[in-house]
Amino acid sequence: MHEDRRDKNLRRRLTSWVDGEREPKDQTLFVMEQRPPRRARQTEEEFERKDRDRLQKFFNWYPAAAAVICLVMVAVLLIAVMNMPGFGQADNPINNEVSDRYLKHGREETGSENAVTAMIVGYRGFDTFGESCVMFLAVAAVMILLAREEHRPADADTEEPEEERADLILEQAARPLIPFMLLIAAYMLLHSETTPGGGFSGGTLLGAGLILTSAAFGAESAQRLLSRRQYSAVRTFGLLAYGLLYGAYIFIGANGLQNHLTRLFLLLDLAVGLVVACTIYGFYALFSRGRI
Amino acid sequence: MIVLEYILLAGVIGCAIAAPLCRRLLASVIVYITMALLMAVLWALLQSPDLAITEAAVGAGVTGILFLLTLKRIHALRDRSDA
Numbered sequence: 499m500h501e502d503r504r505d506k507n508l509r510r511r512l513t514s515w516v517d518g519e520r521e522p523k524d525q526t527l528f529v530m531e532q533r534p535p536r537r538a539r540q541t542e543e544e545f546e547r548k549d550r551d552r553l554q555k556f557f558n559w560y561p562a563a564a565a566v567i568c569l570v571m572v573a574v575l576l577i578a579v580m581n582m583p584g585f586g587q588a589d590n591p592i593n594n595e596v597s598d599r600y601l602k603h604g605r606e607e608t609g610s611e612n613a614v615t616a617m618i619v620g621y622r623g624f625d626t627f628g629e630s631c632v633m634f635l636a637v638a639a640v641m642i643l644l645a646r647e648e649h650r651p652a653d654a655d656t657e658e659p660e661e662e663r664a665d666l667i668l669e670q671a672a673r674p675l676i677p678f679m680l681l682i683a684a685y686m687l688l689h690s691e692t693t694p695g696g697g698f699s700g701g702t703l704l705g706a707g708l709i710l711t712s713a714a715f716g717a718e719s720a721q722r723l724l725s726r727r728q729y730s731a732v733r734t735f736g737l738l739a740y741g742l743l744y745g746a747y748i749f750i751g752a753n754g755l756q757n758h759l760t761r762l763f764l765l766l767d768l769a770v771g772l773v774v775a776c777t778i779y780g781f782y783a784l785f786s787r788g789r790i
Numbered sequence: 791m792i793v794l795e796y797i798l799l800a801g802v803i804g805c806a807i808a809a810p811l812c813r814r815l816l817a818s819v820i821v822y823i824t825m826a827l828l829m830a831v832l833w834a835l836l837q838s839p840d841l842a843i844t845e846a847a848v849g850a851g852v853t854g855i856l857f858l859l860t861l862k863r864i865h866a867l868r869d870r871s872d873a
Contacts, residue, residue, distance in 0.1 A: 698848075699843040705852070781856060785863065
């Protein structure tokens with residue numbers, strides 16, 4: 499009986515809702531009339547007193563809470579340290595076959611004489627890919643936040659003092675330095691299979707050379723070297739090239755095909771170097787001028 | 791050679807302690823860059839040249855540049871009147 503009535507009630511409500519006769523439940527249109535009467539506005543002193551009370555309460559609890567959190571963290575870390583294996587024992591998990599294999603077979607498996615490059619670009623190439631992605635996204639985020647529009651004369655006059663005249667000493671010091679920096683960067687990028695260096699440090703040096711150019715000779719000469727469109731193209735090309743090349747490397751290696759790509763590390767390091775150089779130069783340009 | 795390593799280690803620790811204690815922000819950044827450079831020499835002596843290069847390029851160069859740019863942005867370089 500009761501169920502039946504509720505059922506009928508529900509059906510009537512549904513039909514009326516479908517027909518559009520029932521007014522909407524939240525009654526958005528009439529919300530002004532339904533608002534409860536506003537409470538009396540508290541005075542300034544009352545507000546201040548309440549605020550001070552809250553602050554006082556916070557400061558009462560703050561040292562205790564800080565101490566408790568500190569002690570808990572210390573306890574957690576100490577327990578974690580106690581469960582770790584002892585320092586310098588032979589059967590520790592870090593002394594396993596992986597590092598042995600990297601050192602013994604790295605040269606024939608990756609074709610790189612420098613064990614660090616073999617590890618960074620070869621064995622742990624996906625880590626490097628992730629790091630490159632992080633750099634790419636970091637520059638993209640900084641660009642979104644700081645990049646100014648190219649053609650906006652409205653705030654051009656306000657930003658004029660930022661563009662300082664180049665320093666004579668800096669200019670004269672940079673003139674002989676930049677070619678050597680770029681040369682060493684190229685050497686590191688192209689020669690990382692046998693000598694120390696590689697994508698990250700070589701790319702950093704390349705970016706530093708661009709930064710020095712930009713700082714000593716002004717933004718225009720740096721833009722002549724690497725315009726905004728070129729910058730974006732190089733950045734994207736580096737990441738894509740790395741992903742495709744390393745994907746091919748892994749694919750070919752994992753399928754047991756004969757590996758013809760032992761000289762691939764050169765290209766991989768170059769791609770990483772391009773991404774890193776663009777990241778560093780982009781940070782400098784965006785932070786100092788707001789445009790590339 | 792081991793004496794040199796200890797001297798460098800002392801320098802690194804001294805710079806690391808001094809960097810946050812400097813009153814001027816510019817001096818703080820310079821001490822930090824010094825620490826990174828000492829660290830780079832130390833890495834080279836410990837036979838890890840890859841790390842040495844990266845430390846010199848990233849730790850000393852790029853981080854220092856970014857710090858200095860930040861100081862310039864917040865106009866902390868002009869202020870010479872702090873006592």
